[in-house]
Amino acid sequence: MTVTLKDVATLAGVSVKTVSNVVNGYAFVKPENRRRVEEALAATGYRPNVGARNLRRGRTGFLALMVPELSIPYFGELAGLVITAAQKRGWSVLIEQTQGTRSRERETLFSLGPHLVDGALVHPEALEAADFPSPGEIPLVMLGEHAVDVPIDHVAIDNVLAAQTAVSHLASLGRTRIAAIGRNPARGTSSQRLAGYREALSSAGLSYSDTLVAPAEKWHRSVGAAAMRSLLASDSPPDAVFCFNDLLAIGALRAVAELGLRVPEDVAIVGFDNNEESAFSLPALTTIAPDKTALAEAAIDLVHRRITGDKALPPQDIQTPFALEIRESTKGR
Amino acid sequence: MTVTLKDVATLAGVSVKTVSNVVNGYAFVKPENRRRVEEALAATGYRPNVGARNLRRGRTGFLALMVPELSIPYFGELAGLVITAAQKRGWSVLIEQTQGTRSRERETLFSLGPHLVDGALVHPEALEAADFPSPGEIPLVMLGEHAVDVPIDHVAIDNVLAAQTAVSHLASLGRTRIAAIGRNPARGTSSQRLAGYREALSSAGLSYSDTLVAPAEKWHRSVGAAAMRSLLASDSPPDAVFCFNDLLAIGALRAVAELGLRVPEDVAIVGFDNNEESAFSLPALTTIAPDKTALAEAAIDLVHRRITGDKALPPQDIQTPFALEIRESTKGR
DNA sequence: GGTACTTTTTACATCGTTGGAACAACGTTG
DNA sequence: CAACGTTGTTCCAACGATGTAAAAAGTACC
Numbered sequence A, B: 001m002t003v004t005l006k007d008v009a010t011l012a013g014v015s016v017k018t019v020s021n022v023v024n025g026y027a028f029v030k031p032e033n034r035r036r037v038e039e040a041l042a043a044t045g046y047r048p049n050v051g052a053r054n055l056r057r058g059r060t061g062f063l064a065l066m067v068p069e070l071s072i073p074y075f076g077e078l079a080g081l082v083i084t085a086a087q088k089r090g091w092s093v094l095i096e097q098t099q100g101t102r103s104r105e106r107e108t109l110f111s112l113g114p115h116l117v118d119g120a121l122v123h124p125e126a127l128e129a130a131d132f133p134s135p136g137e138i139p140l141v142m143l144g145e146h147a148v149d150v151p152i153d154h155v156a157i158d159n160v161l162a163a164q165t166a167v168s169h170l171a172s173l174g175r176t177r178i179a180a181i182g183r184n185p186a187r188g189t190s191s192q193r194l195a196g197y198r199e200a201l202s203s204a205g206l207s208y209s210d211t212l213v214a215p216a217e218k219w220h221r222s223v224g225a226a227a228m229r230s231l232l233a234s235d236s237p238p239d240a241v242f243c244f245n246d247l248l249a250i251g252a253l254r255a256v257a258e259l260g261l262r263v264p265e266d267v268a269i270v271g272f273d274n275n276e277e278s279a280f281s282l283p284a285l286t287t288i289a290p291d292k293t294a295l296a297e298a299a300i301d302l303v304h305r306r307i308t309g310d311k312a313l314p315p316q317d318i319q320t321p322f323a324l325e326i327r328e329s330t331k332g333r
Numbered sequence C: 001g002g003t004a005c006t007t008t009t010t011a012c013a014t015c016g017t018t019g020g021a022a023c024a025a026c027g028t029t030g
Numbered sequence D: 001c002a003a004c005g006t007t008g009t010t011c012c013a014a015c016g017a018t019g020t021a022a023a024a025a026g027t028a029c030c
Helices: A005-012 A016-023 A031-044 A050-057 A073-088 A102-111 A159-172 A188-203 A221-232 A246-258 A292-307 B005-012 B016-023 B031-044 B050-057 B073-088 B102-111 B159-172 B188-203 B221-232 B246-258 B292-307
Strands: A062-067 A092-097 A119-122 A140-143 A153-156 A178-183 A213-215 A240-243 A268-272 A286-290 A317-319 A322-325 B062-067 B092-097 B119-122 B140-143 B153-156 B178-183 B213-215 B240-243 B268-272 B286-290 B317-319 B322-325
Touching: A005 A016, A005 A031, A016 A031, A050 B050, A062 A073, A062 A102, A073 A092, A073 A246, A073 A292, A073 B073, A073 B092, A092 B073, A102 A119, A119 A292, A140 A292, A153 A292, A159 A178, A159 A188, A159 A240, A159 A268, A159 A286, A159 A322, A178 A188, A178 A221, A178 A246, A213 A221, A221 A240, A221 A246, A240 A246, A246 A268, B005 B016, B005 B031, B016 B031, B062 B073, B062 B102, B073 B092, B073 B246, B073 B292, B102 B119, B119 B292, B140 B292, B153 B292, B159 B178, B159 B188, B159 B240, B159 B268, B159 B286, B159 B322, B178 B188, B178 B221, B178 B246, B213 B221, B221 B240, B221 B246, B240 B246, B246 B268
Parallel strands: A062 A092, A062 A119, A119 A140, A140 A153, A153 A317, A178 A213, A178 A240, A240 A268, A268 A286, B062 B092, B062 B119, B119 B140, B140 B153, B153 B317, B178 B213, B178 B240, B240 B268, B268 B286
Antiparallel strands: A092 B092, A286 A322, B286 B322
16 A cells, blocks of 8 residues: 555666665666656655654754643644744754653653653653653753753743733832732742842832732632632732733732732733733733744754754753733723 | 663673664563663663654654644643643644645645654634645544535534523523624535524524624624624614624623623623633623533544554544523623 | 766675574384 | 464564665875
């Protein structure tokens, strides 16, 4: 059924290797033979067996991308960009979901054998240092925050600075009771954004209060809504909130609306990630907009360099740009 | 560097095949040898070369999933569910994006050689009958609407009925000027939803008018907003709108709000897809909620049956369930 | 025509794995 | 103890492709 090099060779009346040479663009093939082989290729509809080729070449042509969940807009958008960037370099992308649990993350990381993929882009959520495979297995690039210090390539925006930028923006509007939603000690990203939040408060001359920082196990919309409700129920509710991602912020918007308060008049809200939906929420969400395209391309670039040579390169730590996208949730219409 | 069966065999002092037998759970291996092999496996950290194994077995362990764009929430959510369902059956999923263009769709479909993946799930947007590969290449399952009639497995909800349900709901609220957003003659889905819209109008005793049907090339939020603005600018604006997907509806919500009108009092809105974000929009969106999990599982099931035998099975056409999710955009708070 | 060189083609081994058959060891049975 | 079935192990070929090196064909020059 399937056509192999041998079939083509028989049809063209040459050896298997000559066909292989034509397929791979080897220069020294007699024009006459090349023509016959090409005809035979066309006639049979030959397509190389990728598995066999890779077995021989020691490459697979696949990259893995590990993310918590594709249904989370940030990861859906990022995955799309990664796939596009990988495709330009001739790679196909295999996606693994971990639900953000440490056990699934470890499992996934471990299962990424050197034969399955040429390299992997991982966006860990709960991994710890000990979980990382011995270096030298396959090229690994980490996306987003590392909770821990491992000598592995890493691409992300400056989370502390970004959080600081967001909160400074709120302070610059004259808000004095600025809350935060999203604390989660188990996640590196959370710690970094919290640090930026505290830095911004202090440089604005505002004092930090634990009661203004709401925890959030999962950074989902419903959690943001619940957190916002509890913040608003306190004795001295906030007049602004920095949410650690857009989903929390979208939830917060709803909680505010349900209590009959207005955004931004009563409470200003800033998110983080710039999900596509955030430009269309009512009111539209002010948010930190990471350059996701740059992120995806930097990551693919890095893994490409690792795979093609540069073994000795010390672990890179690349920061990609971000911007504060000011919209209605802090400035009104 | 990499550990092969041979290395393990040498260490354990048995033949390669015996190690292979242990790895593959062959029953008749002397306990003593089994123990030694297992120790050697653990000591070396052996991991099978998937490529070689597949070359031998004639399977790849990969499925392809072709979608327009992962950044579109519906596809992000669906892809996540497909990956989960595939994983249960031991498959990894390779994602290809087409941007919904016919040329990229053809290209992708063609490039899915029998060696690259065991089967493919495709969600075409613009493909025509002629574009489909000769049957018998690799198992192909189509998701969502087929614009054309090809003898290929197909899983989707009943789009006509779903659209009819949505519009009947609007009619049952007493709305009489029910518009639609999303007409696009090039897309099968659009035609089906339009058909359902017309059926519902007629069974409610309402007349169809072209001026109430807004076209939409891309079903994105901004397009929905623009379409809604133009509908509202007409002489006799609608009092309800059926949007062909949630993104259009989200855009429509914004357009209504910007004109100072209220949803649902002035205009009721129904969407389609039940994206996660639609439960949190302000107001929350009434929408058709397809059972995406059922869809993903039915598709994986089907491709699994095709791959493991059932070659003779005639092309299946499976309908998965949906529900009308009634929320604030048609019923108020 | 012989030599030296270049171009073109081929045979063969190989990548890591598994299926199948052959073989060896073993205990049972007649 | 020969014949036999049952277990357990090994050897060999094969999956489809490519790298290597050697063979074959062609060209140029003396």
